[in-house]
Amino acid sequence: MLQLEAHLGISDVLRLIEEKLGAGVWRCDAAGQMQWSRGFFRLLGLDPHAVSPSYTEIQRRIHPDDRGPTRGPSELMIDRTLLDGEFRIIRPNGALRWINCHTEVLLNSAGEPECILGIALDITAQRRLVQTLRSDAERYSALTQVVGGLLWIGSSDGRITALPNGEKTPEAHRLLGKGWADLLHEDEREAALRSWTASVETGRRYSVEHRLREPDNTYRWYHCTAVPVTNADGSIQEWMGLSIDVHQEKLSVQHAATSQLTGAQLRAARGILNWSVKQLAARTGISSAIIRRLEEYDDAPPMSDETTEILRRVFSDAGIEFLFPSVGEPAVRPRR
Structure with missing residues (x-):
């Protein structure tokens, strides 16, 4: 690392980090005077030849809902949370970006605060991904509540590993593992297991009707379907299934x-x-x-x-x- 430092200037390293990671650096001294790197100007969407670095300018760019209490720039030395954490900024052209800012107080030789150094990262893409995942999770949660049947997740070896809406059917825990196979009516057991094996081997949809033994030892008819959930390479990660009570229809x-x-x-x-x-x-x-x-x-x-x-x-x-x-x-x- 020491050999590398001998060949790279701080400006080269800073430029590389800012360009490749979408980052920017700022500094604020004890008097409240600020300096911004080119990357920080770029994050805020500002022209370094037209705008002077200041705490007021940063506050102007922060989304109104994310602004903290009104404080002076000198207070950054005391309360780093004023510009620490995740918040939204609005660029002059109206573009909304998410920023994650980390700060550190630097001390002088006497051990007194000399300045505060901050690095900001553009995390807009990550926030959008998180929002997409959160929306998918909320939709999935809603689906488990309204679906007309018992949802289950299974592995290729025939074990049921999870029951996403199992709380609607307390006795459903009996199906976990390979318990479902033991509950199959003897007249349908062989055909159901054979169909499952064929689906696992081919990746085709699993769809069967069979009877399952109830807690009172009676049998009810169920229509069971399942489809594979695949990895990026096409291999099967798990199976998502749905069992619907069709006893009366049958x-x-x-x-x-x-x-x-x-x-x-x-x-x-x-x-x-x-x-x-x-x-x-x-x-x-x-x-x-x-x-x-x-x-x-x-x-x-x-x-x-x-x-x-x-x-x-x-x-x-x-x-x-x-x-x-x-x-x-x-x-x-x-x-x-």
């Missing part, structure tokens, strides 16, 4: 197999597919006249089991689900 779909279709459902299903009566007749082999007569009913029309089965099969092949909830009217939706 029972409604199962109940639909033994429930009578209504005329309103037939009309709605045909409307979703944008089929004409003639097109439905061609696909089912049922005459247009019979289809029109069936659709005249809002409730279940009289039809044979064979006709019902044909209509169910054709609409099912086209991606339509008939729902028969325990509460409310029969409904129709595209299959998920």
Whole structure:
């Protein structure tokens, strides 16, 4: 380092630091007289040939909401906080910049304060990044509160490591680690674990429906989806998942197999597919006249089991689900 100092002048080092780091240096003596480096003039957006360094000029540039109490420049020696820390400045052209200023009192040979030295850094880019991260964190926090299901974070080895909104479901802690796998219904366990392994190996979306054992030893249906969160190089860092209780919907779909279709459902299903009566007749082999007569009913029309089965099969092949909830009217939706 001593060899380096022999080859570099203080002005060269100061210029390099100020240009590369967006910094500026100032000095204030015990009488309140200030000197600014070129970098400090540049930070404030001021012309060194048109403005004289002064504490008053710095105060003029500081954002009104960030200004401290009105003090004289000589008080900087006593209270360094007047120009220490982070604050905003407004340049003459109206540009707003964030400054981080560090100060140090220098002593003379008698141990008395001689001057105060300050270095200021332009941290505008960092502040913007922090604000972006804070906004993302606030949005994420809001999402965990309004999402209609249980959010979870998992590792590639199948462990659930965190439940961001788990406080909404106290018993959800049972899913942590590999507890969720132990709670799977035996009829769906193998398929669910196989799907998870395939998603981990390929990075594709994980999406399954399965039953989980509840604290009272009953089972409920859940629709579980997860997507990978990747690193910059594309490798998988973790998985973000969502489990939604679809128990009632699942029972409604199962109940639909033994429930009578209504005329309103037939009309709605045909409307979703944008089929004409003639097109439905061609696909089912049922005459247009019979289809029109069936659709005249809002409730279940009289039809044979064979006709019902044909209509169910054709609409099912086209991606339509008939729902028969325990509460409310029969409904129709595209299959998920």
